[in-house]
Amino acid sequence: MPGTTSLDGLTVTSIIRDVLKELARHGVRKVVLVNGHYENSAFITEGVDLALRELRWDGIRDFRSIILSYWDFIDQKTIDAIYQGDFPGWAVEHGGVLETSLMLHLHPDLVDMSQVQDHPPATFPPYDFFPIKPEWTPESGCLSSASRASAEHGQLILTVCVQGIADALRTAFD
Incomplete structure:
Protein backbone atom coordinates (compact mmCIF):
# COMPACT_ATOMS: atom_id res chain seq x y z
CA MET A 1 0.00 0.00 0.00
CA PHE A 73 -11.72 -1.63 25.20
CA ILE A 74 -14.45 -1.29 22.59
CA ASP A 75 -17.38 -3.00 24.28
CA GLN A 76 -20.44 -4.62 22.75
CA LYS A 77 -22.60 -1.58 23.53
CA THR A 78 -20.27 0.57 21.43
CA ILE A 79 -20.17 -2.00 18.61
CA ASP A 80 -23.98 -2.10 18.58
CA ALA A 81 -24.23 1.70 18.51
CA ILE A 82 -21.87 1.92 15.55
CA TYR A 83 -22.87 -1.12 13.51
CA GLN A 84 -26.51 -1.56 14.56
CA GLY A 85 -26.23 -5.35 14.46
CA ASP A 86 -24.11 -5.56 11.31
CA PHE A 87 -20.57 -5.87 12.75
CA PRO A 88 -18.41 -7.86 10.30
CA GLY A 89 -16.08 -9.08 13.07
CA TRP A 90 -12.67 -8.13 14.41
CA ALA A 91 -10.81 -10.26 11.87
CA VAL A 92 -11.83 -7.89 9.07
CA GLU A 93 -11.82 -4.56 10.93
CA HIS A 94 -8.64 -3.51 9.14
CA GLY A 95 -9.01 -0.06 7.63
CA GLY A 96 -12.73 -0.37 8.24
CA VAL A 97 -15.34 1.67 10.08
CA LEU A 98 -13.61 1.78 13.48
CA GLU A 99 -10.15 2.85 12.32
CA THR A 100 -11.49 5.30 9.76
CA SER A 101 -13.92 6.79 12.28
CA LEU A 102 -11.06 7.40 14.71
CA MET A 103 -9.12 9.19 11.98
CA LEU A 104 -12.17 11.24 10.99
CA HIS A 105 -12.44 12.39 14.61
CA LEU A 106 -8.74 12.95 15.28
CA HIS A 107 -7.35 14.00 11.88
CA PRO A 108 -10.20 14.63 9.43
CA ASP A 109 -7.81 16.44 7.09
CA LEU A 110 -6.04 13.12 6.44
CA VAL A 111 -9.18 11.23 5.38
CA ASP A 112 -10.77 11.43 1.94
CA MET A 113 -14.05 9.57 2.23
CA SER A 114 -14.61 9.92 -1.52
CA GLN A 115 -11.85 7.32 -1.95
CA VAL A 116 -13.55 4.72 0.28
CA GLN A 117 -14.64 1.66 -1.64
CA ASP A 118 -17.89 0.02 -0.63
CA HIS A 119 -17.33 -3.74 -0.76
CA PRO A 120 -18.36 -6.77 1.28
CA PRO A 121 -16.04 -7.86 4.10
CA ALA A 122 -13.17 -10.13 3.12
CA THR A 123 -13.56 -13.81 3.93
CA PHE A 124 -10.73 -16.03 5.03
CA PRO A 125 -10.36 -19.73 5.75
CA PRO A 126 -9.76 -20.80 9.37
CA TYR A 127 -6.01 -21.22 8.75
CA ASP A 128 -3.04 -19.18 7.59
CA PHE A 129 -1.62 -19.83 4.13
CA PHE A 130 1.64 -18.48 2.71
CA PRO A 131 2.19 -16.74 0.49
CA ILE A 132 -1.10 -14.98 1.09
CA LYS A 133 -3.43 -15.33 -1.87
CA PRO A 134 -4.08 -11.83 -3.27
CA GLU A 135 -7.67 -12.70 -4.15
CA TRP A 136 -8.43 -13.10 -0.42
CA THR A 137 -7.78 -9.41 0.23
CA PRO A 138 -9.72 -6.54 -1.36
CA GLU A 139 -7.58 -4.42 -3.67
CA SER A 140 -7.94 -1.43 -1.32
CA GLY A 141 -6.22 -3.31 1.50
CA CYS A 142 -9.22 -2.60 3.71
CA LEU A 143 -10.73 -5.87 4.86
CA SER A 144 -14.16 -4.30 5.34
CA SER A 145 -15.69 -1.15 3.92
CA ALA A 146 -15.28 2.10 5.83
CA SER A 147 -18.26 3.68 4.06
CA ARG A 148 -20.22 3.99 7.33
CA ALA A 149 -17.35 5.69 9.19
CA SER A 150 -18.01 9.05 10.83
CA ALA A 151 -16.30 11.52 13.14
CA GLU A 152 -19.15 10.97 15.62
CA HIS A 153 -18.38 7.24 15.73
CA GLY A 154 -14.71 8.13 16.16
CA GLN A 155 -15.48 10.35 19.13
CA LEU A 156 -17.47 7.53 20.76
CA ILE A 157 -14.68 5.02 20.12
CA LEU A 158 -12.03 7.36 21.50
CA THR A 159 -14.07 8.12 24.63
CA VAL A 160 -14.66 4.42 25.34
CA CYS A 161 -11.01 3.52 24.70
CA VAL A 162 -9.58 6.34 26.82
CA GLN A 163 -11.83 5.40 29.74
CA GLY A 164 -11.01 1.70 29.39
CA ILE A 165 -7.28 2.32 29.14
CA ALA A 166 -7.33 4.70 32.13
CA ASP A 167 -9.18 2.08 34.20
CA ALA A 168 -6.75 -0.64 33.11
CA LEU A 169 -3.73 1.46 34.07
CA ARG A 170 -5.16 2.24 37.50
CA THR A 171 -5.81 -1.46 38.07
CA ALA A 172 -2.52 -2.76 36.67
CA PHE A 173 -0.21 -0.30 38.39
CA ASP A 174 -2.16 -0.06 41.67
Whole structure:
Protein backbone atom coordinates (compact mmCIF):
# COMPACT_ATOMS: atom_id res chain seq x y z
CA MET A 1 0.00 0.00 0.00
CA PRO A 2 1.32 3.50 -0.78
CA GLY A 3 2.83 5.20 2.26
CA THR A 4 3.20 1.99 4.22
CA THR A 5 6.48 1.56 6.05
CA SER A 6 7.00 -1.97 7.32
CA LEU A 7 9.42 -3.49 9.79
CA ASP A 8 10.23 -7.18 10.07
CA GLY A 9 8.83 -8.84 13.18
CA LEU A 10 12.33 -9.49 14.49
CA THR A 11 13.10 -5.78 14.16
CA VAL A 12 9.96 -4.82 16.11
CA THR A 13 10.84 -7.34 18.82
CA SER A 14 14.41 -6.04 19.03
CA ILE A 15 13.34 -2.39 19.16
CA ILE A 16 10.86 -3.07 21.97
CA ARG A 17 13.45 -5.08 23.91
CA ASP A 18 16.20 -2.50 23.49
CA VAL A 19 14.05 0.54 24.29
CA LEU A 20 12.60 -1.07 27.42
CA LYS A 21 16.04 -2.12 28.64
CA GLU A 22 17.42 1.38 28.10
CA LEU A 23 14.46 3.01 29.83
CA ALA A 24 14.94 0.67 32.80
CA ARG A 25 18.67 1.43 32.85
CA HIS A 26 17.74 5.12 33.18
CA GLY A 27 15.45 4.40 36.14
CA VAL A 28 12.07 4.06 34.46
CA ARG A 29 10.06 1.32 36.16
CA LYS A 30 6.62 1.52 34.52
CA VAL A 31 6.01 1.52 30.76
CA VAL A 32 2.75 1.45 28.83
CA LEU A 33 2.76 0.13 25.25
CA VAL A 34 -0.35 0.87 23.20
CA ASN A 35 -0.66 -1.39 20.18
CA GLY A 36 -2.60 -0.13 17.19
CA HIS A 37 -1.95 -2.97 14.75
CA TYR A 38 -3.08 -6.51 15.58
CA GLU A 39 -0.34 -8.14 13.55
CA ASN A 40 2.29 -6.59 15.86
CA SER A 41 0.89 -8.21 19.02
CA ALA A 42 3.15 -11.26 19.18
CA PHE A 43 6.28 -9.24 18.38
CA ILE A 44 5.52 -6.65 21.07
CA THR A 45 4.89 -9.39 23.64
CA GLU A 46 8.13 -11.12 22.71
CA GLY A 47 10.07 -7.86 23.01
CA VAL A 48 8.67 -7.20 26.49
CA ASP A 49 9.36 -10.78 27.57
CA LEU A 50 12.97 -10.65 26.36
CA ALA A 51 13.52 -7.27 28.03
CA LEU A 52 12.18 -8.55 31.35
CA ARG A 53 14.39 -11.62 31.16
CA GLU A 54 17.51 -9.59 30.41
CA LEU A 55 16.66 -6.99 33.07
CA ARG A 56 16.39 -9.77 35.66
CA TRP A 57 19.85 -10.97 34.60
CA ASP A 58 21.06 -7.43 35.34
CA GLY A 59 19.37 -7.46 38.76
CA ILE A 60 16.47 -5.19 37.79
CA ARG A 61 13.39 -6.95 39.10
CA ASP A 62 10.97 -4.09 39.69
CA PHE A 63 10.33 -3.09 36.06
CA ARG A 64 6.67 -3.37 34.98
CA SER A 65 5.03 -3.02 31.60
CA ILE A 66 1.52 -3.28 30.27
CA ILE A 67 0.58 -3.88 26.63
CA LEU A 68 -2.78 -2.45 25.60
CA SER A 69 -4.53 -2.85 22.26
CA TYR A 70 -7.06 -0.06 21.92
CA TRP A 71 -9.72 -2.30 20.37
CA ASP A 72 -9.84 -4.47 23.50
CA PHE A 73 -11.72 -1.63 25.20
CA ILE A 74 -14.45 -1.29 22.59
CA ASP A 75 -17.38 -3.00 24.28
CA GLN A 76 -20.44 -4.62 22.75
CA LYS A 77 -22.60 -1.58 23.53
CA THR A 78 -20.27 0.57 21.43
CA ILE A 79 -20.17 -2.00 18.61
CA ASP A 80 -23.98 -2.10 18.58
CA ALA A 81 -24.23 1.70 18.51
CA ILE A 82 -21.87 1.92 15.55
CA TYR A 83 -22.87 -1.12 13.51
CA GLN A 84 -26.51 -1.56 14.56
CA GLY A 85 -26.23 -5.35 14.46
CA ASP A 86 -24.11 -5.56 11.31
CA PHE A 87 -20.57 -5.87 12.75
CA PRO A 88 -18.41 -7.86 10.30
CA GLY A 89 -16.08 -9.08 13.07
CA TRP A 90 -12.67 -8.13 14.41
CA ALA A 91 -10.81 -10.26 11.87
CA VAL A 92 -11.83 -7.89 9.07
CA GLU A 93 -11.82 -4.56 10.93
CA HIS A 94 -8.64 -3.51 9.14
CA GLY A 95 -9.01 -0.06 7.63
CA GLY A 96 -12.73 -0.37 8.24
CA VAL A 97 -15.34 1.67 10.08
CA LEU A 98 -13.61 1.78 13.48
CA GLU A 99 -10.15 2.85 12.32
CA THR A 100 -11.49 5.30 9.76
CA SER A 101 -13.92 6.79 12.28
CA LEU A 102 -11.06 7.40 14.71
CA MET A 103 -9.12 9.19 11.98
CA LEU A 104 -12.17 11.24 10.99
CA HIS A 105 -12.44 12.39 14.61
CA LEU A 106 -8.74 12.95 15.28
CA HIS A 107 -7.35 14.00 11.88
CA PRO A 108 -10.20 14.63 9.43
CA ASP A 109 -7.81 16.44 7.09
CA LEU A 110 -6.04 13.12 6.44
CA VAL A 111 -9.18 11.23 5.38
CA ASP A 112 -10.77 11.43 1.94
CA MET A 113 -14.05 9.57 2.23
CA SER A 114 -14.61 9.92 -1.52
CA GLN A 115 -11.85 7.32 -1.95
CA VAL A 116 -13.55 4.72 0.28
CA GLN A 117 -14.64 1.66 -1.64
CA ASP A 118 -17.89 0.02 -0.63
CA HIS A 119 -17.33 -3.74 -0.76
CA PRO A 120 -18.36 -6.77 1.28
CA PRO A 121 -16.04 -7.86 4.10
CA ALA A 122 -13.17 -10.13 3.12
CA THR A 123 -13.56 -13.81 3.93
CA PHE A 124 -10.73 -16.03 5.03
CA PRO A 125 -10.36 -19.73 5.75
CA PRO A 126 -9.76 -20.80 9.37
CA TYR A 127 -6.01 -21.22 8.75
CA ASP A 128 -3.04 -19.18 7.59
CA PHE A 129 -1.62 -19.83 4.13
CA PHE A 130 1.64 -18.48 2.71
CA PRO A 131 2.19 -16.74 0.49
CA ILE A 132 -1.10 -14.98 1.09
CA LYS A 133 -3.43 -15.33 -1.87
CA PRO A 134 -4.08 -11.83 -3.27
CA GLU A 135 -7.67 -12.70 -4.15
CA TRP A 136 -8.43 -13.10 -0.42
CA THR A 137 -7.78 -9.41 0.23
CA PRO A 138 -9.72 -6.54 -1.36
CA GLU A 139 -7.58 -4.42 -3.67
CA SER A 140 -7.94 -1.43 -1.32
CA GLY A 141 -6.22 -3.31 1.50
CA CYS A 142 -9.22 -2.60 3.71
CA LEU A 143 -10.73 -5.87 4.86
CA SER A 144 -14.16 -4.30 5.34
CA SER A 145 -15.69 -1.15 3.92
CA ALA A 146 -15.28 2.10 5.83
CA SER A 147 -18.26 3.68 4.06
CA ARG A 148 -20.22 3.99 7.33
CA ALA A 149 -17.35 5.69 9.19
CA SER A 150 -18.01 9.05 10.83
CA ALA A 151 -16.30 11.52 13.14
CA GLU A 152 -19.15 10.97 15.62
CA HIS A 153 -18.38 7.24 15.73
CA GLY A 154 -14.71 8.13 16.16
CA GLN A 155 -15.48 10.35 19.13
CA LEU A 156 -17.47 7.53 20.76
CA ILE A 157 -14.68 5.02 20.12
CA LEU A 158 -12.03 7.36 21.50
CA THR A 159 -14.07 8.12 24.63
CA VAL A 160 -14.66 4.42 25.34
CA CYS A 161 -11.01 3.52 24.70
CA VAL A 162 -9.58 6.34 26.82
CA GLN A 163 -11.83 5.40 29.74
CA GLY A 164 -11.01 1.70 29.39
CA ILE A 165 -7.28 2.32 29.14
CA ALA A 166 -7.33 4.70 32.13
CA ASP A 167 -9.18 2.08 34.20
CA ALA A 168 -6.75 -0.64 33.11
CA LEU A 169 -3.73 1.46 34.07
CA ARG A 170 -5.16 2.24 37.50
CA THR A 171 -5.81 -1.46 38.07
CA ALA A 172 -2.52 -2.76 36.67
CA PHE A 173 -0.21 -0.30 38.39
CA ASP A 174 -2.16 -0.06 41.67
